[in-house]
Amino acid sequence: MLDFAILGLLREQPRHGYELKRALGDLGFWQVSFGSLYPALRRLEKQGFIEAAKGEGRRKAYRVTEPGRIRFGEMLLESGDDSDRDFQLRLAFLGYVAPQSRLGVLEDRRTALQDRLHGARRSFRGARSGARNPDRYRMALMERRVRSTEADIAWLDELIAGERSAAAGA
């Protein structure tokens, strides 16, 4: 997943390690550490997916090679691990996915969120009427889960609507 993120970010423009860390952090959902980032860069370089073009001073600006671009394209199509972070990362690179496939990615996510919502509602209702004593704080936790999943679906629906109108316009 880190490799995927690195290749995607370097595809846009060459960047050195420190800058990559910031760019990744700026996406908002992943604060990667140097101890993880630098070894990953070396690994990707050894595999021939990126190469170092010497930058200013001690900076080592990396750029993607052609094999790296191909690898990134493959990773874009592989099904991820279904986590929130994975989806967010994929969304950050959805612009590289073929336009006619984008809607499918968003709709798959919507289905997963619907499932989550059903589960969350079930626990919430179950806790209110069940044998277990519904602790005040755990009830709040369950309610939050329901609400934030609903909000996520609503947000996704806006994205999907935007995607449809973009597809219609093209």
Place this chain on the structure above:
Amino acid sequence: MLDFAILGLLREQPRHGYELKRALGDLGFWQVSFGSLYPALRRLEKQGFIEAAKGEGRRKAYRVTEPGRIRFGEMLLESGDDSDRDFQLRLAFLGYVAPQSRLGVLEDRRTALQDRLHGARRSFRGARSGARNPDRYRMALMERRVRSTEADIAWLDELIAGERSAAAGA
């Protein structure tokens, strides 16, 4: 963190491994695997924090020992790793925190979320007016982050209000 969760859940009632996994999953934010859970149970048993009371069939129901109860109390006071999951877990056990300390826990979280919101808003505004081309999908990602953080703060405020009125009532 897993140890903390296990001790907290076993404090309420004895449970065997399989049941613990479900109870943890039911909290909604952590689907722990058996490969992680069973070794953790053995470790906690070896440390004397939990003990196995033989259950029905091949089930091994564990319960917390007195040292385990003390350890849990310590962990409750230790400052966590500031992650969402850590807060949610602490909230699930907030009932075990002394009533006069609960508000502090919630307010610390509120401060952290406020910081996050500022950061999220900054990136959002920055992306709209900055030199970087604001990719449609990344903008959506940033907007989501702002919105969901706002929603989390609103939810927390309800909890805080409830806590205050509970404190006033007592």
Place this chain on the structure above:
DNA sequence: TAAAGCATGTAAGAGGTTACATGATTGG
């Protein structure tokens, strides 16, 4: 009677973090 779920456990390894080490550059 076969499938699905219940139940416990181990081994290998992925994927990450923290702490450490080093040193240049920039701003107050």
Place this chain on the structure above:
DNA sequence: CCAATCATGTAACCTCTTACATGCTTTA
């Protein structure tokens, strides 16, 4: 000139997952 930030890198370790192995019990 001192602190903060920039910048790269290594080593030790930790946490958790996946895959495997085993076998019972319930239900369609």
